[in-house]
Amino acid sequence: MSRVNLSGTVVPSNYDLFLTINNDFFTGVVKILCTAIKKITSFEINIAKNLEIEEIKVKASNSTYNCNFKYSEEKEKSEDFVIITVEDKKEINSNEKFTLEIKYKSNGYGNLDGFYKKADANGNFLFSTQFEPTDARKAFPCFDQPDLKATFNVKINCESEYMALGNGEAKNITEENGRKTYTFEETPKMSTYIVAWVVGQLKARELKKEGIVVRVFATEEELDWAEYSLEVAYNCLKYFEKYFGIKYPLSKADLVSIPSFASGAMENWGLITFRKTSLLFSKDDSFIRSKKIIANTVCHELAHMWFGNLVTMRWWNDLWLNEGFATWAASKALYKLSKDHPHLVDWNEVTNFASSDIEGGMTADCLENTHKIAVEVKNPGEIDQIFDAISYDKGSSVIKMLENWMGEVTFQKGIQSYLKKYEHNNAETADLWEELDKARDNNEIKIKDLMDSWVSRDGFPMVSVIENKDELILTQKRFTKGYEKLDAPWPIPLSIKWYNTNTNGTNDNSNNNVSNSSSNGEKIEKILFDKTEMTIPKLGDIYKLNHGMCSFVRVEYPKENFEKLLKEKYNALDKVDVLNLVADFFEFSLALKGSFDYTQIISVVEKETNYEVIETVLMNLNFLKNAFYDDANISNYFKDMQNKIIEKRLKNINLSKEANKEKTVNDLCIDSLAVTIGVQNGIFKVESKDVHQEFRKNYFVSLVDKNFDKTVEFYKTSILPGVTEAALMALGKTKESLNLKKLINKNEMPFTEFVKKHDIHYFAYSLGTNETFRDTFAEFVMDNFNEFEKFIGDTGCLEV
Known part of the structure; x- marks a missing residue:
């Protein structure tokens, strides 16, 4: 099967896009400046079928021509590849520039993809985009491939009560008849998948120093929770400018909290969108461990401003050049912040990266269904499958291995050369190896020869x-x-x-x-x-x-x-x-x-102070305990080992806010894990909600059946980042059959009544690890899998 992509006879250089946003649909006019690579009378473009095409024109040789269109008859292209033919088969000459103008209307909004809308906690709509990998075509006709870069001029017309954000700063805002029109700065040359806009009732916190403008947008009620991510983002950007040797290429960096979001975040250039729990931190209510998630996600997405946006993979085979490098770079930034700004990062980032990324990559790569880092992608429908631990975790791990082997200074020199050579363009893995080789004095073995086995083969x-x-x-x-x-x-x-x-x-x-x-x-x-x-x-x-x-x-x-x-x-x-x-x-x-002999491990970690070491031991014992859940003797053997590690900690633990307010993320994570295992193993309970927020999830679980309906109501009404999701996961730990029936009912589609679609994976994981009902839940999923898949749709949330 050959690669499913555009014919390549036309190359875009600029998009002029005007969008009019209404509550139930949107309309658009896009004018694309193109160049014909050879003499043509027709060409391909990407337009998804949710867009109704009203008119297509081509302006060439000082004349305007109407065009006909049809969807491709090729099976793999039939949904979103359109063949445009100029009327009377008018020829466009090789190297001739022309303007393609398409007027269109949507038949609604997307489902966490393309251009979609969701209500916030107050019932106000927020309109947002999610285009990676191939969903820009659901919002505007475009040449939707990473190698077909262009500049973008975007105008958005919306109701006056809303504000609009784009990749660039709004350079002009006009108002007429209760509506505003925002005109944004022209973007740098970039790929379609990182084009973005957000429209809603938002407020901002801003940090502007030394030529860097960083803003965090959220609803008015959530704005006080923006301070942590704002400070992390600002200091991270400063670090990346110095490390990469290239100034941040845009006039601002906006980070926006989106009420419903399928993944953790999206690196749209200059307008990064986030799931709320990956951006907002309440010092009074959020779990302290969420600092690690927020800081890592913010740094990861900002790394993409260089790796992925400034220099982009030529095709999705090299997705790891985006994701692996962003994961590695985020950890470097966090390590630097831990030294320069310990109030922001007060955990051991070296062990954090090793535990989450190196171990995460190995856990996936030792299985029979693993794949190469640089995996061949033929059909865009396959792309979502490689946004996984191999591309992110193994990718970042082998980069760290190469950096250690080359030396940090030499490696940085090669990275800077690579980014400078390919800025605003596309590159492949071989291009990176070449620039890294040039940075070295000793070329006994070529980087390509060293790294091909790690990137082009699966396993380790x-x-x-x-x-x-x-x-x-x-x-x-x-x-x-x-x-x-x-x-x-x-x-x-x-x-x-x-x-x-x-x-x-x-x-x-x-x-x-x-x-x-x-x-x-x-x-x-x-x-x-x-x-x-x-x-x-x-x-x-x-x-x-x-x-x-x-x-x-x-x-x-x-x-x-x-x-x-x-x-x-x-x-x-x-x-x-x-x-x-x-x-x-x-x-x-x-x-x-x-x-x-498991006891030799237990004996040495009883007094351990590093969270990742303790977590590795306790969670592996947890896996073994759960794996033998149907054999009480073996399961209890591993449970007793867990209890031996945590009993002394639990005996002396104080859960109050006052006792824990000065503790580091590392120490609170250790205490939290000990309490979580203690509650799970039935040797500890948290029966008061007047505890430090790190232990509130344990309160939910300890009293889930007693307070089941109250917990449901809390989940439905709370806007607290992280705590809301913890309440949902607690529901999945019920031990009562009557409560289980409230969650999964064969007469109704599961979870539709109150579980937010983008939260389903939390809930499914919780029920799937429920010792009492996991077999029941597994059977339920298998019996109703088609309904699950239909309900969740193409959102990336099907992680049952």
């Missing part, structure tokens, strides 16, 4: 270590879970930290680079492990492979070395290396690769 390796006197024998094979597959070796850039080293020791491996990391007998060695088997001299009695958790691998140690790391060197290990040891231990266990 595990490294096994065997001790042989004064040597280590390293072997590698593919790490899998639930299946077996042989694979060629990966070129693994591997860091090894040696402890109790012999300072007179040598290493005759020509690929190595050894440096002293401290004066207490520690050394760091870097090797390129690109064979199935490799032997290296031992430089110390104890060793930690994958130092810093920079390589996308799992490591299997000899039992004695693993125990020494945990018992003798635990306090000397970086927290990310502790996390790495713990995560690999559980993953080998879950993959049934060896026999494991």
